[in-house]
Amino acid sequence: MGRATTIPFGPQHAAFLEPLNVKLTLDEETVVGAVLNQGYNHRGMEYALSLDYRKSQYLVERVCGICSFHHSSAYCQGMESLYGIEVPVRAKLIRTIMMECQRLTSHLLALGHIAEAVGYENLFMQCFREREHVMMLVNRVSGNRVHYSMNVIGGVKRDLSPEAVKDVQATIRDLRPRLEELRRVFSRDSTLSKRTRGVGKLSRQAATEWGNVGPVSRASGIPRDIRQDGFAAYSMVEFKPVVREEGDSYARMMVRMDECLQAADIIEECLPLLEDGPVAVQVKGHPKGETFSRVEAPRGELFYYIRAKGTLGLERIKLRTPALMNVASLLAMLPGCQLADVPTITVSVDPCICCTDR
């Protein structure tokens, strides 16, 4: 047994897109202890969001760039339940379609990021090329690539024109063989599987204890997907959560890959359900009361607690982002692994530090 060494991993590290610091204690090359140090991106979002609920619907999109539509959907959904209104079916379907488009962009980014972390630059670029098709699609549909600004309290601002519906259909049809091609590479490539299989194991028991959500928990065999609760239009479509049992980085990667294909399925299922009708209802007055709102963001369950007091300001708005729980569970995955596997493991939980720190 050699002398234990402590090395800082991050906040600026080639494997991380965002600042996160993991203090690793090493015995030779093996990680024996890890301490997480976060908060580099803390922006006081919860305070800023409580200032003006009408302007907050744009600010919630800025909490995180890769799940912006999920954030605003969760917020608008919560506000709608405070107002006690039912959103038109067409608006719900449009929300579902856009949420799944964003899941595609987010998962393809995460997959590319994993490929990059294991040193597979070529696959990283392939992922980002397919992602670009979806990014351009949402740009054509919503008017912006990242912050769609489509959600308003009571529905959506922009309707899907018949041409846009055809556009979505054509893009997804083109994308599907490319995604299947990517899936074949991700599942069969020997380099990738050597770097990811059996790395960063998280047992089902540990995933329950650490409160993991989203693809991380589903890769450990917990069949829980908030979409089953049927928020937005998910009650109108048929799907089964993607679950794998291995609990390693490979399983987390493959769950995301399969969810990409599932997202394409859900979009195609939603499109024929679109019927003409209003896309938004007007709301009057200020909201009052208290509500919980949850949506399944690409990284897992996104939770909003909103308490309004009948004024422009909100009494309290609390966000529990999925990455907060998933990043914390790194402490369960890291001990016992090799130093060279640390980037793979941290990236495989898809850490979104913007979300984590808010």
Place this chain on the structure above:
Amino acid sequence: MSMLSSSLKNLFSRPFTTKYPYEPADLPPGNRGRVLWDMEKCIFCRKCERNCPTSAIITNKDAKTQTVIRHRCIACNTCVEVCPTQTISMVTEYSKPDIAPTVHVFSVDLPRHEYRVEHLPRYEGRPKD
């Protein structure tokens, strides 16, 4: 194996990316680029100023100008929606990059949809810390 074949295919095909500053960006119609005022129609009701989520708009009723602080504008389309006289429109092109924060000043003495570009002091006049 499939990765090798696609790598070879990529090697001999045109790049997927474009040389953006030298070629025009691929902006679809309906892209939210920047806002423009048609000052002939503006009635200075201050609705856009009040409703702007980022406080990017400054309405000056006396000087008859509308000023938009460029880097604050998030192109959310709210001002276009609330305008009672359809004065504001959203165009697809983004504004030109600059080395200092800029404001676009729309004034009644300028032609329609044209604006004056003014520079803000660095840090928007806030003291450097």
Place this chain on the structure above:
Amino acid sequence: MNETAVPDFDREAHRSVRERTREMIEAGGRLIAIVARENDDGTMEMIYAFDREQRMEDIRFLILPEWEIDSVADLYKGALTLEREVVDLFGLHIKGVPPGIFLVEGKSPVAPLRKRKAPAPEGDVHG
């Protein structure tokens, strides 16, 4: 905070948080979030939100901000992050939970989400 009007609430409720959390976890619940909220009378409301068989359930109780409450982090490891967040942003005291997940002691504002009757003290406070 109004010192003369002592708010009337169940002062023992916070002592049972561990038992109630354990019951909830044994029944298959998953802790989603710990929400703290300040009332106008100076009491804090703590909400432990659980997901149990696809439904939301919660444990609520009122405390005074000076009190120290029990931690549930040993029952449920993921709760530590949530508790540290509450400690940081509201300046509450939870047994064995250190502050400093998001804020830096001495540099950040203290308990930024608490309501303040008096304006914040002057001086350069860098976020």
